[in-house]
Amino acid sequence: MSPGDGHVIRSEEAPEPPAWQETLWARVEPGVCIGSGICLATAPRHFEPSGHTHSRTRSDAPVADSAARDAADLCPVEAIRLVGTPPATGPVAPTSL
Numbered sequence: 001m002s003p004g005d006g007h008v009i010r011s012e013e014a015p016e017p018p019a020w021q022e023t024l025w026a027r028v029e030p031g032v033c034i035g036s037g038i039c040l041a042t043a044p045r046h047f048e049p050s051g052h053t054h055s056r057t058r059s060d061a062p063v064a065d066s067a068a069r070d071a072a073d074l075c076p077v078e079a080i081r082l083v084g085t086p087p088a089t090g091p092v093a094p095t096s097l
């Protein structure tokens with residue numbers, strides 16, 4: 001195929017946006033995060049400070065832009081997980097030691 005051969009790209013042929021943009025949720029592993037603040041600078045829409053040395057996600061909504069993925073890629077200790085299920089809600093079950 002070459003330009004000008006009469007082929008028209010219809011809108012239904014346009015590539016779909018990457019699936020992760022609609023279906024992934026971000027989580028910060030509190031036992032792993034060292035509080036570098038990189039995610040806060042990279043994706044302030046998705047992350048906020050939590051305590052003195054931790055970060056957390058701002059909401060339980062799925063991430064809808066590449067900033068959260070960039071933050072996960074830049075996190076020096078890989079504390080940010082992009083997962084395919086929403087964060088657990090409700091009370092945390094007690095654990096036995």
Ligand code: SF4
Pocket residue numbers: 028032033034035036037038039040054055071074075076077078079080
């Ligand atoms: S970039 Fe990683 S280590 Fe730094 S604050 Fe965010 S989650 Fe924590």
